[in-house]
Amino acid sequence: MSEPKHITVWNSCLNIISDIIVPQSFKTWFHPIKAVKLTGTVLTIEVPSNFFREYLEEHYIALIGKALKRVLGKEAKLEYNVRVISGEEPVVYPQQSGQELKNRSLPIPNRGNKISNPFVIPGLRQLEIDPQLNLNYQFSNFIEGECNRLARSAGLSIAENPGKGAFNPLFLYGGAGLGKTHLAQAIGIEVKNKFPEKIVLYVSANRFMTQYMDAITVQNKLTDFLHFYQMIDLLIIDDVHEFSGKAGTQNAFFHIFSHLHSTNKQLILTSDKAPVDLQDLEMRLLSRFKWGLLAELLPPDFDTKVKILQAKGYKDGIKLSTEVVEYIADRVNTNVRELEGTLISLLAHSTLTHKKIDLELAEGVIEKIVSKFTPEISVESIQQVVCDYFKIDCEKFSSASRKRELVQARQIAMYLSRNHTNDSLASIGSKIGGRDHTTVLYAYNTVCDLLDSDQTFRKFVGEIEEKLKIR
Numbered sequence: 001m002s003e004p005k006h007i008t009v010w011n012s013c014l015n016i017i018s019d020i021i022v023p024q025s026f027k028t029w030f031h032p033i034k035a036v037k038l039t040g041t042v043l044t045i046e047v048p049s050n051f052f053r054e055y056l057e058e059h060y061i062a063l064i065g066k067a068l069k070r071v072l073g074k075e076a077k078l079e080y081n082v083r084v085i086s087g088e089e090p091v092v093y094p095q096q097s098g099q100e101l102k103n104r105s106l107p108i109p110n111r112g113n114k115i116s117n118p119f120v121i122p123g124l125r126q127l128e129i130d131p132q133l134n135l136n137y138q139f140s141n142f143i144e145g146e147c148n149r150l151a152r153s154a155g156l157s158i159a160e161n162p163g164k165g166a167f168n169p170l171f172l173y174g175g176a177g178l179g180k181t182h183l184a185q186a187i188g189i190e191v192k193n194k195f196p197e198k199i200v201l202y203v204s205a206n207r208f209m210t211q212y213m214d215a216i217t218v219q220n221k222l223t224d225f226l227h228f229y230q231m232i233d234l235l236i237i238d239d240v241h242e243f244s245g246k247a248g249t250q251n252a253f254f255h256i257f258s259h260l261h262s263t264n265k266q267l268i269l270t271s272d273k274a275p276v277d278l279q280d281l282e283m284r285l286l287s288r289f290k291w292g293l294l295a296e297l298l299p300p301d302f303d304t305k306v307k308i309l310q311a312k313g314y315k316d317g318i319k320l321s322t323e324v325v326e327y328i329a330d331r332v333n334t335n336v337r338e339l340e341g342t343l344i345s346l347l348a349h350s351t352l353t354h355k356k357i358d359l360e361l362a363e364g365v366i367e368k369i370v371s372k373f374t375p376e377i378s379v380e381s382i383q384q385v386v387c388d389y390f391k392i393d394c395e396k397f398s399s400a401s402r403k404r405e406l407v408q409a410r411q412i413a414m415y416l417s418r419n420h421t422n423d424s425l426a427s428i429g430s431k432i433g434g435r436d437h438t439t440v441l442y443a444y445n446t447v448c449d450l451l452d453s454d455q456t457f458r459k460f461v462g463e464i465e466e467k468l469k470i471r
Contacts, residue, residue: 004038005038006037006038006043006044007035009038009071010033010035010043010045011035012067013067013068014030016066016070017030017063017064018030020063021063029059032047032048032052033045033047034046036081041075041076041077042077042078042079043068043072043076043077044079044080044081045079045080045081046080046081047081047082049082049318049347049351050082050315051344051351052082053080053082055351064078065078101133101135101189101192101200102130102131103128103129103130103131103192103198103199103200104196104197105128106129129201129232131192131200131202132201132202132203133185133188133189133192133200133202134185137181137183137185137186137189138189138190139152139156139159139186139189141311142186143308143311145303145307146298146304147178147297147298147299147300147304148178148179148183148297148300150296151170151172151183151295151296152183154167154170154293154295155183155184155186155187155190156190158170158187158191158268159190159191159194160194162195162234162266163233163234163266164264168261168264168266168292169257169261169266169267169268169269169288169292169293170187170266170267170268170269170292170293170295171269171270171271171275171290171293171295172270172271172295172297173270173273173274173275173294173295173296173297173424174297174422175272175299175335175422176335176337177334177335177336177337177338178297178298178299178300178335178336179297180238180270180271181270183297184202184236184238185202185236187234187236187268188200188202188234188236191234191266195233199231199232199234200233200234200236201234202236202238203237203238204239205237205239205240205242205243206239206242208237208249208253209243209246211225212249212252222252225252226252226255226256229256230256230259230260233266234266234268235256235260235265235266236267236268236269237253237267237268237269238270239271240269240270240289241271241272241278243281243285244278244280244281245280247282250281251282254284254285254288257285261288267292269289272422273424274294274296274424274426275289275294276424276425276426276437277424277437296424296427298422298423298427299333299334299335299378299422300335300336302329302330305328305329306325308336308339308340309325309328309329309343310325312340312343313343318347318350318357320357321357321358323359324359327359327363327366328343328346328362328366331366332366342365342366345365346361346365349364349365377421377468378421379413379421379428380431381468382413382416382421382468383397383398383431385464385467386409386412386416387409388467389460389463389467392405392409397409397410397413398433398434399433400433410433410435410443411443411446411447412464414428414429414435414440414443414444414447415443415447415448416461416464416465416468417431417432417440418444425437425440425441428440
């Protein structure tokens with residue numbers, strides 16, 4: 001009895017592939033694959049996990065595609081079956097899947113010359129503006145927690161009514177890897193899905209600056225640059241803190257911002273700091289950043305980290321035990337990006353060594369990534385250590401009392417919080433007795449002065465840092 005055609009086709013592909021790649025890679029990435037069916041020229045293969053599928057797409061899809069077309073012809077296509085969790089129906093993925101987001105073409109106003117698109121080679125009769133959005137960044141895989149609830153809720157509100165509500169601009173700020181870019185792009189994708197006619201554009205501050213520098217080197221091109229950005233319905237600028245000290249770029253962006261805002265177009269900005277903490281930015285621009293909503297993204301708490309790991313594991317087709325998930329969540333205390341990177345490393349080790357993901361494997365992998373366990377440093381933990389060091393009651397510490405020893409302890413806590421957490425001045429002040437950002441800044445400068453002039457004070461701060469294990 002002859003073997004089914006889909007198996008014959010796949011075996012022919014494997015014969016081609018095995019002659020090209022090294023035996024160990026062939027064994028690791030092609031032995032676990034099973035041919036499932038052949039429908040016309042579409043071959044369906046089953047892979048053990050979504051992580052496995054993504055790795056094939058990134059490293060071997062061109063090779064598989066060539067082999068398949070050699071066997072089945074130019075119209076050959078590939079589909080994957082991914083069995084997400086044992087016992088459930090497989091999820092089907094087309095080769096290089098994903099919808100394509102496009103903006104409508106913009107007619108060029110009759111100004112005697114064409115407006116140049118800073119994203120493409122000039123010379124087009126119509127402006128084709130790629131939204132520059134990454135479809136991996138969607139609300140469906142942005143895990144909500146106390147650390148980001150306000151920002152996420154505001155984003156969903158904007159997606160329902162861009163440019164028309166109170167959240168314009170939406171200014172997202174927080175440390176690296178906390179999800180600012182993910183959330184900003186998720187809003188853009190949701191707006192494109194709900195309002196296909198709207199022109200959405202994501203651009204990094206660095207790329208915006210490069211385009212501006214290019215525009216000012218050519219006569220009349222700066223005007224075209226400004227007109228181009230003034231046609232956008234939803235503009236996302238990532239990492240606006242990089243505009244610091246760039247007076248020309250700030251001036252150009254000021255005019256773009258003002259035009260878009262006055263015409264009810266939506267702006268979303270991200271930064272590693274709150275506007276009040278940004279330096280070398282014009283006051284007129286900083287004031288506009290505060291017109292809408294300032295939303296801070298904080299490091300995820302333990303429960304949120306557990307949810308992120310579970311969601312990522314489910315997406316990659318891996319059922320992680322509770323003890324493994326909680327172990328990773330407990331050991332990785334930095335940000336979402338590091339958390340996901342740790343899990344990807346674990347999945348890769350499991351795939352390459354053919355080992356089950358258990359606590360032993362997790363300990364071995366994380367030991368190489370997290371060299372030494374250090375407790376998460378937060379404003380709250382700093383307050384507790386300062387109170388313990390000076391033997392101060394925590395309620396009195398946060399009270400309105402102006403006793404010298406309490407004021408000094410609060411100032412040290414504010415100084416350490418600014419140096420060793422990602423919290424903004426405003427956030428630090430709110431957590432230390434509801435003070436404002438000016439109080440925190442004054443405290444920081446006072447402690448800096450005392451460290452330079454008072455040996456006893458310097459000893460206090462040094463010993464507290466030792467207790468925090470952050471020195």
